Amino acid sequence: MAQAQTLSRNQQIVLDIIEKAKGPLKAYSILFNVQKKGINAPQQIYRALDKLIEMGKIHKIESKNAFVACRSSDCEISKATAFSICESCEMVDEISDTKLSKYLSGFNHKKGMKFKRFNLEFFGICKKCKKD
Amino acid sequence: MAQAQTLSRNQQIVLDIIEKAKGPLKAYSILFNVQKKGINAPQQIYRALDKLIEMGKIHKIESKNAFVACRSSDCEISKATAFSICESCEMVDEISDTKLSKYLSGFNHKKGMKFKRFNLEFFGICKKCKKD
DNA sequence: TAACGTTTGTTATAATATAACATATTTGAG
DNA sequence: CTCAAATATGTTATATTATAACAAACGTTA
Ligand SMILES: [Zn+2]
Ligand SMILES: [Zn+2]
Ligand SMILES: [Zn+2]
Ligand SMILES: [Zn+2]
Numbered sequence: 001m002a003q004a005q006t007l008s009r010n011q012q013i014v015l016d017i018i019e020k021a022k023g024p025l026k027a028y029s030i031l032f033n034v035q036k037k038g039i040n041a042p043q044q045i046y047r048a049l050d051k052l053i054e055m056g057k058i059h060k061i062e063s064k065n066a067f068v069a070c071r072s073s074d075c076e077i078s079k080a081t082a083f084s085i086c087e088s089c090e091m092v093d094e095i096s097d098t099k100l101s102k103y104l105s106g107f108n109h110k111k112g113m114k115f116k117r118f119n120l121e122f123f124g125i126c127k128k129c130k131k132d
Numbered sequence: 133m134a135q136a137q138t139l140s141r142n143q144q145i146v147l148d149i150i151e152k153a154k155g156p157l158k159a160y161s162i163l164f165n166v167q168k169k170g171i172n173a174p175q176q177i178y179r180a181l182d183k184l185i186e187m188g189k190i191h192k193i194e195s196k197n198a199f200v201a202c203r204s205s206d207c208e209i210s211k212a213t214a215f216s217i218c219e220s221c222e223m224v225d226e227i228s229d230t231k232l233s234k235y236l237s238g239f240n241h242k243k244g245m246k247f248k249r250f251n252l253e254f255f256g257i258c259k260k261c262k263k264d
Numbered sequence: 265t266a267a268c269g270t271t272t273g274t275t276a277t278a279a280t281a282t283a284a285c286a287t288a289t290t291t292g293a294g
Numbered sequence: 295c296t297c298a299a300a301t302a303t304g305t306t307a308t309a310t311t312a313t314a315a316c317a318a319a320c321g322t323t324a
């Protein structure tokens with residue numbers, strides 16, 4: 001189980017950067033952004049990322065190998081995540097839709113497998129990019 | 133648009149290996165398995181994989197960076213994919229559920245984004261692993 | 265045949281992620 | 295408080311995944 005709230009120094013640094021970002025961040029771009037703060041090695045980034053994911057503070061966008069802050073608060077500690085992803089500008093938006101979440105959480109596999117977690121990624125072109 | 137059916141030599145070699153496999157295969161493990169057939173470089177594998185994905189013959193399991201053959205035939209050329217993944221034995225099963233697929237294909241984002249494609253990955257422990 | 269698109273081969277390198285080990289810091293039971 | 299356990303850090307090296315760039319061969323089809 002993850003600790004309640006207190007973040008360690010590196011975890012806080014990494015979380016701050018991800019929360020401030022307008023879009024998903026990649027691990028090495030985080031690394032380059034924090035080298036002035038004394039973090040020098042990928043391990044330090046990946047360890048912080050792992051913990052932040054466990055705590056539900058951030059999510060990994062699997063199709064992009066990138067990380068976003070959780071804005072949703074009801075995504076049940078990363079057990080039920082859904083995102084919309086613009087294929088043009090790379091924008092990622094966390095989808096917080098109770099109906100969708102319930103539908104998928106209740107979905108049962110024909111072959112009897114009980115699911116503990118899911119991740120859903122939608123792709124398209126966002127409104128902003130359509131105008132261009 | 134992808135070509136109708138004819139696969140090139142390398143594409144066929146790669147597809148054969150993926151279809152024969154019991155589970156998802158990683159690009160470099162495919163590479164090691166085909167070196168006897170004269171394929172020597174990652175590029176050759178990745179190029180074949182890209183084309184096979186376009187044609188809907190295989191899918192990429194994003195959370196595992198691995199590839200499986202399509203068994204479903206109605207997954208609309210990789211525009212609507214869903215998988216169940218065992219976190220213990222790494223087994224991957226393509227979910228072919230019309231209701232689920234329709235529900236998600238019809239899902240519309242509150243912010244007006246129209247989706248062209250989705251990928252859904254469920255995680256749990258499969259029946260076989262539960263027995264152990 | 266000539267032109268075009270597609271596939272192949274090849275070398276090099278970029279980007280993403282983990283292993284392994286030594287230290288330091290925090291936490292909590294006794 | 296005090297010591298032991300758990301957690302976090304720093305660091306070097308390496309593994310894994312993926313793409314860039316360029317030259318040559320092949321397969322259309324006009
Ligand atoms: Zn969330
Ligand atoms: Zn966009
Ligand atoms: Zn399929
Ligand atoms: Zn299993």
